[in-house]
Amino acid sequence: MVSPDLSRSHLQPPPLTMTKQPTRAKPTSSLPFLGGAFVALLMVYALWSFVSTNPGFSFNEQKKANADPVNLRHDPPDPTFYDDPRLSYSIDRPLRNWDDKRREWMKHHPSFSAGARAGGGERIVVVTGSQATPCKNPIGDHLLLRFFKNKVDYCRIHGYDVFYNNVLLHPEMHSYWAKIPAVRAAMVAHPEAEWIWWVDSDAAFTDMDFKLPLERYKNHNLVVHGWKNMIYKEKSWVSINAGVFLIRNCQWSLEFMEVWASMGPQSPNYDKWGKIQKATFQDKLFPESDDQSGLVYLLLKEKEKWGDKIYVEGEYYFEGYWLEIVGTLDNITEKYEGIEKEVPGLRRRHAEKVSEGYAEMMEPYLKEAGYGRWSWRRPFITHFTGCQPCSGKHNKLYSGKSCWDGMQKALNFADNQVLRSFGYVHPDLLDSSSVSPLPFDFQA
């Protein structure tokens, strides 16, 4: 089948004046051209009826084709915040009037405000990373590579940027605190980005189609996964998860991160914060101040100051606990295959670049699936909390094998959604090495 975009080239008439085409022989009659135009019109009509009879199928090609491309070279000499010698990327040095500074920079770089690649208000930089030295776990680096490949896949499909950081940007802000300086630096490095999306190295995108419902967060500056009553009633340090968060690139976020970071190991008050956190959260058993407890603490104790800008997402797997997810992946695979079998448009092959259009086409069939726990929708992000793939020091609650099998399963489940566009599939989610080619109408 011809795609709507291909038909566009047929719409371009050949040049009419001979002066621009000196090498071409003068046509003896204008009839061949007219005939070609007629055929092109027929094709457009046929395609139009094809598109219009497929509900939910719209690539909005006209809008995207007309948008200005992002200009990766244009950097005019007009001064911006980058010319201020006091500018610092470090979490130690406050940055003020960031909203104005960003706006000013954007004014000089207008191609990032519109443009197909910029995604119209969806400018997102995914930031992730791991330690600077090799993993202790013999397969740790292999696992980190696969987790990173998964993020690269997701970002490529959706046109997001991704930054992998593997050095401590603040030498004392180690382990779970290391993300804050990385996110802060990413904000300054990417003034064009509206959002910075931190995703832990041990979290995998397990729905390559799902996109953040950004419209829902338009009045918020920080999005975390969690449960409000566990924050405010149970006062639990695991009421949210700080391993995945979406934070707006704005002054509010810089100030919030300053306060958040002030509980970290680089602060003279680190020990004091450890005690305060332990006293606040009965279920917290270790004495050190940690970023997640710090975040819950700010939600709980400084609700007036920060609370109305923080969205606690509990509706879908903004990130989800792997133990409650991995067992469901086989059934979910079957459900999706069942739908694809029934819908010719979903069954057929297409280019990876236009995946988002097919994800939209799938959506009506997922209405019944629901979201989050007990749902048969693909979980958006599966987080291997407690598995510690790099160090190998997994939580004693589960065996190393269950972690390893779970990771293989989730990563192959995600990979199958990617490999499909390349013509292959892992038939067994526990066998990472084997793939089979997909026949043309593979689900039929």
Ligand SMILES: *[C@@H]1O[C@H](CO)[C@@H](O)[C@H](O)[C@H]1NC(C)=O
């Ligand atoms: C998967 O589906 C089968 C058959 O419908 C069902 O018996 C089983 O409980 C399901 N497993 C999970 C983990 O939901």
